[in-house]
Amino acid sequence: MTAEVTHPLRSDARDNRARILDAARTVFGEEGLGAPMREVARRAGVGPATLYRHFPAKRDLLTETFAEQRRVCRTAVREALADPDPWHGFRTVIEQICELHAHSRGFADAFMAAFPEVMDFAADREQSLRAVAELARRAREAGRLRPDFVVDDLVLVLMAHRGLQDTPRDARVAASRRYAAYVIEAFRAPGAVTPLPPAARLAGALTRTTQR
Template structure:
């Protein structure tokens, strides 16, 4: 068989493999969005009409599949974050960043879970989370230096807000899907510098925060 004939024979196989991969991503997006990052991989494979072995050939780990499924959400989030960081007014940039974060969080339970947890075995997810933390630090610090946000708010306080909003999403998504936005703006009032009063409990350290996010990813 000539090299041209071999190439012609391989093209349908590559096309079939790409179609199976695309079906897996669509099924995973649907399942993760509905059930979160712990969704059944067997069900995803079944919905994509492929064998579970085929799923693992394309995506060796759950996190490989999750990142492929979340790619549109992550891109949407990144675009909104860049827009927020470009706003001249530090307070409005801070508000815009959090509104964008919670808007994307509310639309996808898998993304909600991803925001709330750490997966230390995955360099790719650690890189994404580290970038998000730097962005939060940047937008928060800028607003604090402008005197708009109380100086004792930390990254851990923002992550606590993400966790509480995630729980609200679970409770209200079917009946009051915008309830989390109200809660966000109530908290934003509490974050204003002129609202500041002494807080009896210090914020979590960075290590405590990291350990808590890892624990969420390993809890049964």
Template structure:
């Protein structure tokens, strides 16, 4: 191929390459913007707000993610993988009761670190099939973890798998209510809940410190202002 022909060929490819690069850059900007907004404000953020945060038009957002569920699936895929990994780690613990209590702290910590993920763990998204497939795989492992913890005699016999989403719902509420004013309040909740799940005589982790009165007051003031 002559140099002029090669130059012409490269010139023909550049517009298409630029379009692909621009499309990928826009996708990355949208995902980064959605992560920031979801982590800060939860899943109630509108698609229009995500577009503004990303600095793209609504049409561009729609081309990359046609629905809210598609965006949520892309944003939280890695976090749902981490959620599934947490129960795998717990199952690998030679002490199933210790693995169980460590798992509860781990998943509640994930909620505390990201308000959007706190919402994801307490909702279902039938259209986000990949996300729900990850959740289903984790659920089966949670059933095994509960059975092993009960076999030690340390987990109450009347504890069921439904108590896990109940805990996550309660923790999501605490994370949202406490906000930045009392960010470690969730630890106290989980500590108390583990005590309620423990059979008589079971070893329980030390109860985390209660939040400072001034921190709780600030959280309550913030809640009052948001109404």
């Protein structure tokens, strides 16, 4: 939200701004926060200077770019918290966060603070963690969640989830789903079982991966 209360942007400027945000969603979503600003500019069909005029620093662009996903994430958490079945809510919130992260590497990076100084997704994380803590309490009492689960375990598996990011998008989404299922399986109180989603083929992805 870069303050444009001052003057209602000129038409071409508004246009470019929109195209930049579109490009940013695509580029950062696909390549992660490491993607160069120039790439966004190129894809938006504008010069670097234009991009930097609209978003003085990379962090500004990122904040704006992922505002939508942040909202989706908050909503998911709120709804999960309202779920009468705490175990279902718990599972759902894990699945949804993983899904969001799989669909946008950039959002995953930002949410997990790969660039800590960049922005304060800390608030979102805090909220999610508190919600999960509450869900976990209830799910454990309901006997569905394993008793030795602690909230840090969610952080653990979400941090680990980032390891799946360096993978082509299609494989990534499938991998993410199966991963989430395994995580839920691991967190489940011993007893009941449910089938996993289909396996993801990843052996090929290993040799063709990006750096960071």
